[in-house]
Amino acid sequence: MLEARHLVKRFFGAPVVNNVSFEVRRGEVVGYLGPNGSGKSTTAKMLTGLLDASAGAVYFDGRDISRDPVAFRRRLGYVPEEPILYTFQSATEYLQLVGQLRELEPHLLERKIGALLELFGLSHAANQDIGSFSKGMKQRVMLIAALLHDPDVLILDEPDSGLDVTTTMVLRQLLMTLARRGKAVLYSSHVLEFVEKTCDRVIVIHQGKVVADDTVEALQRLVSSGSLEEVFSQLVQRDDPERTASDIADVVVDHRGAHA
């Protein structure tokens, strides 16, 4: 359904994403993992068409999305890494704006906004300025905005950051339910436990390159490990976390050279 083919993105000549290819199929939740700065968000932005690729292309249902980006975005739901909203609007006003821009039928839009605000636990704050929202509340508004128009493809870039435990559990179930109903979901996250429990398949990216793309079980078999965390450690970690932590603690407690 959604396919990245040899995607490359260079910033000032340096490749941030380097020849990344993968596919997200209908009915599938795909986890997209990688350490900070590995190129996850850059890939997500290229997949949505918000960022032009230096090379390669993104295909949706076999068609290059750059040929008709508007048609692709009609079927896309995207939750960016950072919830950037119009802070002077209320949640309802923001969602109305998004729905109107997507040309949803007014009555349907009103009904969906009311119901989704209620289900995401935001109805009490529906008319407050978004500027006064916590990060988790903003994230929930972004999630609703991404779901309003019943998209076929969902790209979620660390949507769980700032969410409380209950909402995270609801989100997990929601993604699996949507996948069962035929949606394709790409889920980028740092929370390995979440990915392990939710995703059918996992893609691991490191320094801009895909280093693994398989089911969780297959990856675990491959490296003879018990958990996804250990798989992830073996694939992308070059340093010993224990050693690094000890070095950091040494610097923190260092008072040599301070004035007496």
Place this chain on the structure above:
Amino acid sequence: MRDRLLIRHFLRRFLEHDLISSNADRREILSAAGGVLITVSLFLSVLIALGYQFNNFMPPGIASMRSLDDRFLSVSASMLVMALLAVAEWDALSLDARDTAVLGILPIPKAVIIRAKFSAVALLAVGTGVAWNLAPTLFRGFSLPLGLRIGVKGALILMLAQGVVTFAAGAFGFLAVFGLRETLAALVGRDRFRSISAALQAVLLVALTSALLLLPASYTNVAPRWLAPGGLTTKVFPPLWFVGLHETLAGGVIDRLPRTRPASYLVLPELIATDLYRRLRPLYNQLAVYALVALAVVTVVTIAAWAWNSRRLPLPVVRRPRKSLAANLAWKWIVARVLAPRATSSLNQAGFWFTLQTLPRRVSHRAVLASAVAVGLSLMVITMGARVLVVQRDVASVPLAVLAAQSVLLASVLTGFRHAAQVPAEFRASSTFSLAWTGGTRPYLSGVKRAAWVALVVPILAGLFLWHSALLGVRVAGLHFVVGVAVSMLLIEALFLRYPRVPFVSGYVPSVELKSQGIAYVAAVLLLSFTLAAFERLALPAASGYLVLVGALVGLSAGVAAFDRAQQPSPVVLDLDEVAPSPTQRLDLAG
């Protein structure tokens, strides 16, 4: 060291808020603002000084009178510029929740933070005051006819008095606005103040900008016009207090000069001027006392209110949903059912509501609109003068200025609206549009235009209708109202002709026209408005002529709209981050 760091931090924050710049380089803003302040004040000083060089044989009495006018100009300008500075920095004058979040967690005593903030505000005011008043002070010694021998000591006294008085007037202007803000916040509480703050800032911006624009047209004949009548007007007009202070400090330098016989045509004016100037001397002393007392009072009140408001560091407050008052609900109902009935498309609704939400809630957009209203009002007052209140029921003899006022105000405000539409509501959030955009620029723009009708045109025309009804009678005012509707249609279509971006969303691209062609634009607006008024005055007595005029205006706007539709189709993909054209020509000689 820590105090200095904090003061520097707060000084930087003055350059970082929305009204001055949302995304600009700090050094660029500082140099531009400082350059404008010094250049404009230098230009005014040279202009005043030059005026005397063509009157070298002006006798002392007339020179004293002329000097009163110049002092009124410099005192008022200093007061208004400093008051506008306080309005521009409105929210940055006090500590806010961001300061608490950043500094509150550091091991710094609260008193140190508060002291540093107050010092930064004081430094900002002093720096601006000095930048604005330096040139007039230095040029004061040259702003006299060469024939008057005041000597070095006299020149120094005049310069010193000019410097002290204009600086004190500026301090009064700044503290009056600052004090008003802090006193209101202390009286009603921070939460309630937040709900009225934006409206108060906009009203002050309109009033002060209008006053500043009207100043060049109203600073002459101060003594006979403002001082001689005495009474309440003289005593409650703050610039006159500081003019009085100046005359008390240094008025004698010119007045005490020996009288020689001037040219015969100046004998009588010189006698009258000397007599009037000396007759007013007790008033100068009285006004000087007012100035000192007023300055002391605003200083004490401002510091007390600021200290009271700063007794606790502000915390981020989750605002309660606004309670809808009956009037608010009624207005929403009118907007939703009457002014914005069943929109043609969702995109149209998006443009309409997003505009109505952005205009009153974003400080940058409020500031642009307030300035446009101020320019429009000033042009109206300048062109109409005293005719603004003259009842005139005979259509044929209605002053053109009264009829032209409507077009002048509409053109000014709608031009401001177009400029506001070029400023993104929140550029970082514009990706909302990129993701949800379906390529319908035209219906979205149509919604934006409809919002301009509801938010600006309807209130302006309604307000002017009331005024015109009182002056011209309800029938003529009604006919004039219809002309205003037709003019608005034409203006809105013309201003948004081939509009290349998405209003309130696309990145701001500075327009060079505003700087280089601003005066020509104002002149064209005045010329067209008065021409239209002349046609209207001719057409109003006869129904056929009136219908032809309205029909021509409506036909013109329909033509402009049709021409716009015939142009290139709407872009499908948004380019929100359009790069501004380079101000310099690049030669690319590097190969």
